[in-house]
Amino acid sequence: MSMDIDIQAFAGADPILAIAEEVFTAMIDGEPGHVLPALSAPELGDPMHAWVDVQGTTSGRVLLSTERATADDLARALLGMEPDEEVSTEDFVDALGEVANVVGGNVKALVPDPGVLTLPQVTQERPPTQDGSQIYELNLDWRGRAVVISLWKLP
Amino acid sequence: MRVLVADDSRVMRQIVIRTLRQAGYDWWEISEVADGAAALEHVKTEKPDFVLSDWNMPEMTGIDLLRTMRSQGIDIPLGFVTSEGSAEMREQAEAAGALFLIAKPFNAEIFRETIDPFLA
Numbered sequence: 001m002s003m004d005i006d007i008q009a010f011a012g013a014d015p016i017l018a019i020a021e022e023v024f025t026a027m028i029d030g031e032p033g034h035v036l037p038a039l040s041a042p043e044l045g046d047p048m049h050a051w052v053d054v055q056g057t058t059s060g061r062v063l064l065s066t067e068r069a070t071a072d073d074l075a076r077a078l079l080g081m082e083p084d085e086e087v088s089t090e091d092f093v094d095a096l097g098e099v100a101n102v103v104g105g106n107v108k109a110l111v112p113d114p115g116v117l118t119l120p121q122v123t124q125e126r127p128p129t130q131d132g133s134q135i136y137e138l139n140l141d142w143r144g145r146a147v148v149i150s151l152w153k154l155p
Numbered sequence: 156m157r158v159l160v161a162d163d164s165r166v167m168r169q170i171v172i173r174t175l176r177q178a179g180y181d182w183w184e185i186s187e188v189a190d191g192a193a194a195l196e197h198v199k200t201e202k203p204d205f206v207l208s209d210w211n212m213p214e215m216t217g218i219d220l221l222r223t224m225r226s227q228g229i230d231i232p233l234g235f236v237t238s239e240g241s242a243e244m245r246e247q248a249e250a251a252g253a254l255f256l257i258a259k260p261f262n263a264e265i266f267r268e269t270i271d272p273f274l275a
Contacts, residue, residue: 026260027170078166080173094166101164101211102259105238109258117211117239119163 016138016149019106023099024142028077035147038139042146050096050122052104056115059154060135062104063127064096070145071096093122103149130155157201158183161194161217162209162236167259171207171236177263178270191215195223198231210237210244221251232273236261 017037024035048071051063066074072087075095081087097120108114121127135151158175162168168187175183186203188194192214198206208217215223221233232254237244240258248256255269 023260026262075166079169091166094164098164098166102238105240105259108239109241114241119211119213 014138015110016107016136016151017140019103020138020140020147020149023102023106027099027102028074028142035140035142038141038146041137041139042148044146044148047126048092048096048122048124049126050100050120051127052101052120053118053154054104054108054111054115055118056113059115060111061127061129061152061154062100062107063129063148063150063152064100064103065126065148065150066096066146068092068124070142070147073143073145074099097122107151156183156205157203158185159188159194159197159201159203159206160185160208161188161191161206161212161220163189163212164209165189167209174261174263174266175207178266179263180266180270191217191220194220198224198229203231206231206233207236208233210235210239218247218251221248221253225252234270234273 020035021032025032044065044067046068047065048068049063049065051061053059053061071092075087075092076083076085078095079091101120105117108117129152133153135153137148137150140147160168160171162171172185186197188197190212194206194208195215208220210217217235224231234254235248235256236259237256238259240256245256254273257265257269
């Protein structure tokens with residue numbers, strides 16, 4: 001896929017923010033208004049990363065990064081769990097991966113020549129990316145917690 | 156009505172089932188499997204009335220599941236619930252005989268609008 005998303009072509013409306021708002025409203029919060037653009041890039045303590053790749057003639061990565069505690073809260077919201085309920089590793093990996101998967105599937109729909117979407121991967125280590133390969137970064141504030149969505153070109 | 160939900164994500168299976176209930180299909184008897192191969196086995200042995208399947212799954216994808224079912228003469232209706240809804244995928248789904256393709260994220264209203272016409 002070309003991953004050449006012309007953000008300016010969306011007349012000032014950020015298409016990645018629109019996707020994030022839709023995903024959080026439908027899957028996580030059940031109502032709009034809880035995910036907002038953040039003004040600055042956050043420092044993520046105890047970070048977790050989830051990503052899907054789009055593999056085609058040229059390939060790209062949709063990476064979602066947040067803190068472990070936020071990933072737990074996302075899993076609780078997705079699974080309809082109580083705020084203090086213990087989240088298993090399996091569930092938070094599944095939940096964070098699925099958020100990245102749905103965001104990635106919708107980002108893929110924006111690009112002109114999409115390839116194949118990979119299954120999501122979730123790790124504590126940030127996946128390696130090359131200098132200068134970042135296409136876009138969106139810093140989000142979800143209920144006071146930082147969530148970062150970034151798009152990357154892959155070699 | 157016996158319905159099979161196939162998705163490799165347990166979280167997504169739960170969300171699909173929760174949304175089905177919110178959409179008013181709380182009378183459905185729902186089974187779950189985690190990939191296309193398990194779904195194929197289930198449709199052969201349990202013969203559900205309807206299958207809701209993810210597209211991108213390990214072992215066997217949703218579209219391969221549908222094509223295999225049809226090539227083996229299994230005509231149980233199948234709809235996709237998937238994170239991608241490109242025109243190309245919709246064409247592939249329709250050509251293979253899918254009832255519909257719901258792109259994630261979805262809500263109860265989208266489920267009702269899409270599924271209700273096929274229940275009449």
